[in-house]
Amino acid sequence: MNIVVLVKQVPDTATERKLNAADNTLDRAASDGVVNELDEYAIEEALLLKEKHGGEVTILTMGPDQATDSIRKALSMGADKAVFVNDDALHGSDSLQTAYALAQALGTLEFDLVVLGSESTDARTGVVGAALAEYLGLPQLTLAGKVDVDGGAIKIQRQTDYGYDVVEAQLPAVVSVVEKINEPRYPSFKLIMQAKKKPVDKKSAADAGIDTAKVGLANATTETVDFAAAPPRAAGTIVKDEGDGGVKIADFLAEKKFV
Amino acid sequence: MAEVLVLVDHVDGQVKKVTTELLTAARRIGEPAAVWVGEGVESGKAALAEFGAEKVYVAPAELNDYVVAPKAELLAKLAQDKGAAAILVSATAENKEIAGRTAVKLGSGVLTDVVDVNADLVTEHSIFGGATVTHGRVKTGVPVIAVRPNSVPAEAAAGAAAEEAVSVELSDAAKAAKVVERVVQEQGERPELTEAAIVVSGGRGVGSDDFTVVENLADSLGAAVGASRAAVDSGWYPNQFQVGQTGKTVSPNLYVALGISGAIQHRAGMQTSKNIVAVNKDPEAPIFELVDFGVVGDLHTVAPQLTEEIKKRK
């Protein structure tokens, strides 16, 4: 079974994240880039499926030059190879354009399953998986907390507001994962060394079959009109419990008319 | 005035509060038209009328048998047939997916996790865990917008709520992922997490699967109960109550965090709460950066005392 895992590089959530004043896009140079947390779970799930069913795991990343670091990280977890779609024309693409571009790139690859994270920590749109399924015309098995593949059939537990749905489909399919699904592995020293030699196939937009008139900031379907730092929260009151902490909170709640 | 489609969230015919918020926002833009999928419209219609729905489109329950795609086909078709000015859905994980697919079908743009929307369809967003406020706009096609619950205050205004049955011939692609079983985990009598005006959450500091210290405080306030990922992963509280980046995003009037450190992933799901109270025994816990009122202390003594105080003052 051949699996493509979509891996996005995002600014480290532990650092201060910024937007670019010039074009209101994410300032990717301002903070360290890391693999989007949920994508590590996607990689792990693909590796588990490969261990069970055989085949190959390919990483697909679209992004600026520095995303190479995230590709190496993904390869050092145990993926076999990577495709890196890297083209200035893609800068400023919104979530739907990203889904379109990834769908086109997937069209140049052979796969039984596409696995991705259900949400990225920067944009947090959570639409790429669904939009990708729409573009590819493949079954949408998103928000998966459990995945089982049996021959050509796939079954997932889809996390819902009330519990979960059991969903069935035929391969090929698009699966997005939630963090309940597994515990991502740490790369071993051996794998880190091996990862340096694994093939990374760099593609321009044209190589990946992407129509550049449909991507990038100028063609985006949405725009960020302006941005500003959120007004700082008024400094709160913090007290040490001297045996009356509960009473003091009650006083605060009374003042705010909650009780 | 052009119609603004509002996808209704309901549980067995009971309309969720967020839908009344969306109808309120829709009235700024055009004429609200509610889109109801499944059974129960008889019991839900009054609430839709009360918040200004001029029309109620009712689609068959069959659309719920498959993942996301059927509702996107319905919304795209209605938007085209009715010349809709915009489509509003609540920003739940599923509805954001519906929004994304609908926008692809319409060749339009989608904005998710919006905290406000004005008459010109300019949206407001709170990003980077609440640190930055942005305004956005859809540039192409019919804007599809997912609005965070508890962001736009619901205001009543009577609407005709004229019912019209609609249907859509589902494509094969839309039927490719079939729901074969629905597992509903008990919610109990408490308000729904994303809808609640008050949320009381417990974290690793609760210390065991005995969450009664959290539940008792929640019940004294008529609040929903939430949990951090640490508490959920430890098996102390069910998954659907997780608050945070990969759990639910809540925006209540009051959020009480008991024994929660305030990791960035947790903050991402609660930072826009209007008032924040925390009890934590570590004065350095990052949650204290957010609080309006914080107590450094043991939640196992502070929370029960608070619960008693609230009961006394009622």
Ligand SMILES: Cc1cc2nc3c(=O)[nH]c(=O)nc-3n(C[C@H](O)[C@H](O)[C@H](O)COP(=O)(O)OP(=O)(O)OC[C@H]3O[C@@H](n4cnc5c(N)ncnc54)[C@H](O)[C@@H]3O)c2cc1C
């Ligand atoms: C991909 C990914 C997604 C994630 N998504 C989420 C998410 O959606 N939601 C989420 O919450 N987390 C999420 N996390 C996890 C997050 O990083 C933290 O690990 C988690 O929020 C910690 O939970 P906690 O605050 O309960 O536990 P801890 O960080 O262990 O904090 C426990 C706190 O309780 C205090 N305490 C202990 N005993 C007491 C006592 N008796 N009285 C008072 N205080 C006490 C301690 O001082 C401490 O501050 C995610 C992580 C990843 C990698």
Ligand SMILES: Nc1ncnc2c1ncn2[C@@H]1O[C@H](COP(=O)(O)O)[C@@H](O)[C@H]1O
């Ligand atoms: N530029 C990208 N390259 C590869 N994968 C991506 C990219 N953008 C988004 N994804 C995938 O889509 C998921 C959801 O992203 P989003 O919808 O932007 O929150 C991520 O977890 C990734 O798996």
